[in-house]
Amino acid sequence: MKILAIDTSNRPLSVAVLDDANVLAAITVTVHQKHAEYLLPEIERLLAMAELKPTDLDRVVVAAGPGSYTGIRIAVTTAKTLAATCNIELVAVSSLATLAANVPVEGALVAPLFDARNQNVFAGLYRIKGGVPVPEIADAHTNVTTYLEAINEYGEPVWFLGDASHFTELIDTTISAATPNVNAWMNLPQAATIGLLGRHETPVKDVDQFVPNYLRLTQAEAEWRAKNPEEDTGSYVEKI
Amino acid sequence: MAVIEDGHKILSNVVATQIKSHQRFGGVVPEVASRHHIEEITICIKDALQEAQVGYDDLDAVAVTYGPGLVGALLIGVTAAKTVAFAHSLPLIPVNHMAGHIYAARYVEPIEFPAMALLVSGGHTELVYMPAENQFEIIGETRDDAAGEAYDKVGRVMGVNYPAGKTVDQWAHEGHDTFKFPRAMEKDDNFDFSFSGLKSAFINTTHHADQIGETLSKQDLSASFQQAVVDVLAEKTQHALADYPVKQLILAGGVAANQGLRERLEQDLAHNPTTHLVKAPLKLCGDNAAMIGAFAYVAYQHGVFADATLNADPSLEFDWAADSAK
Numbered sequence A: 001m002k003i004l005a006i007d008t009s010n011r012p013l014s015v016a017v018l019d020d021a022n023v024l025a026a027i028t029v030t031v032h033q034k035h036a037e038y039l040l041p042e043i044e045r046l047l048a049m050a051e052l053k054p055t056d057l058d059r060v061v062v063a064a065g066p067g068s069y070t071g072i073r074i075a076v077t078t079a080k081t082l083a084a085t086c087n088i089e090l091v092a093v094s095s096l097a098t099l100a101a102n103v104p105v106e107g108a109l110v111a112p113l114f115d116a117r118n119q120n121v122f123a124g125l126y127r128i129k130g131g132v133p134v135p136e137i138a139d140a141h142t143n144v145t146t147y148l149e150a151i152n153e154y155g156e157p158v159w160f161l162g163d164a165s166h167f168t169e170l171i172d173t174t175i176s177a178a179t180p181n182v183n184a185w186m187n188l189p190q191a192a193t194i195g196l197l198g199r200h201e202t203p204v205k206d207v208d209q210f211v212p213n214y215l216r217l218t219q220a221e222a223e224w225r226a227k228n229p230e231e232d233t234g235s236y237v238e239k240i
Numbered sequence B: 001m002a003v004i005e006d007g008h009k010i011l012s013n014v015v016a017t018q019i020k021s022h023q024r025f026g027g028v029v030p031e032v033a034s035r036h037h038i039e040e041i042t043i044c045i046k047d048a049l050q051e052a053q054v055g056y057d058d059l060d061a062v063a064v065t066y067g068p069g070l071v072g073a074l075l076i077g078v079t080a081a082k083t084v085a086f087a088h089s090l091p092l093i094p095v096n097h098m099a100g101h102i103y104a105a106r107y108v109e110p111i112e113f114p115a116m117a118l119l120v121s122g123g124h125t126e127l128v129y130m131p132a133e134n135q136f137e138i139i140g141e142t143r144d145d146a147a148g149e150a151y152d153k154v155g156r157v158m159g160v161n162y163p164a165g166k167t168v169d170q171w172a173h174e175g176h177d178t179f180k181f182p183r184a185m186e187k188d189d190n191f192d193f194s195f196s197g198l199k200s201a202f203i204n205t206t207h208h209a210d211q212i213g214e215t216l217s218k219q220d221l222s223a224s225f226q227q228a229v230v231d232v233l234a235e236k237t238q239h240a241l242a243d244y245p246v247k248q249l250i251l252a253g254g255v256a257a258n259q260g261l262r263e264r265l266e267q268d269l270a271h272n273p274t275t276h277l278v279k280a281p282l283k284l285c286g287d288n289a290a291m292i293g294a295f296a297y298v299a300y301q302h303g304v305f306a307d308a309t310l311n312a313d314p315s316l317e318f319d320w321a322a323d324s325a326k
């Protein structure tokens, strides 16, 4: 099975091409955040190196969020359009689980988080079981202190990944168990790992309906729903 | 999303509107717009191909709007178009949205050069001179609000839901220009527009009436507002046509659907022996992909292609004419 894996959830851009469990080509870039400009050229380059045409692909695996709204939209739009137009499978993985998969320690408790500003984070808690991250606390947009307090309840060593360095002091004061050091590499999404994670996942049923996992309503939408709790929040888009 | 043959034959033209969603907020919320586009993008591609009864093998190129507009919305189109072009080894044509609006007129008749376009929409009000095919030069534009924007603002003052253009246009036809709002820059020696003074005069008039407990006729308010807008647009256009003799005057953009404006330009151009008025079809005044396809055909013939690095350019603009005031 030929797989293309993509992550542009945050500043890093990561793309990989796999043939089953063999990584044919992979790249991760952190020097810019111009995903709109660089994602497709990188895909082109990697497929060319792997001597594959887009139509040779069997599956696209995408890190579908949470993360930067623009970032996850570019990855998801590329992945879903490619899947729809080539009629191939689409698999979504959590952008947080992707990071958690960088910890190769069976049984480890891993806390990947992205800074969402104003003391908020996109974060989850995972346990590595059978080599893959399994959710302990579901991905959410949450206050960082609330999140850390929930993790501290476990009373076990926790691997913090992602933007943990933005909250070093808070983590030190809140978490009483050990917090193992991680290297810079582990803080970056690796598309090759995403491809491996997505290899056995069930494909998305309806590619057309697939959207990023924003984990947060827009401010306008949240305010409107608060004011109109009775209103149906179904489809607002119509064909004319 | 549309499938167009030879730049003038519409095989399909699918438009998914989000107006209902944005009406909840009284205007377009960019993040919401972008989220809706992702929901629809692949469905619209499929529908457009299916309605046109074509497959990817039948296509010669993929064209996409890359600006101007909301960056989050443009990005969805650009990303999807690049992906489709790449997946099927098709050339990619980057289209300026405003060139697309002008080329809606191509569905009425071929464009003859030199031509002039009066482009009036929610985001733009400009006079564009086209000396030859694939050449666009701005000779005048709004210095503040776009005409469509002004419509939405006065509409809101009168309690009309966004977008207000159609209702204000209707009311205008039922009322009279009793308020005589100011016509900004009408006599100035340039081709620029301004609508903020008119908007303020409108707001002051309604505000004053509110304070003294007087109810003003929405029909007369609308008629007075519309008459001022149309006078300014028409006068400036006449002025521009005097300086730039052209074969065609093209009326395009969302506000080109305005009946008052269409009628006025028809009258003004009726006895013009050299310039012929071409109004964009009513159905193609609002944003649509058929107009993008019409211009893409021209771009294709001029060899205008983009590679996979194409990015959205939210503030994309035509160049100013070299001899213009600006």
Ligand SMILES: [Zn+2]
Residues within 6 Å of the ligand: B097, B101, B121, B254, B286, B287
């Ligand atoms: Zn437009």
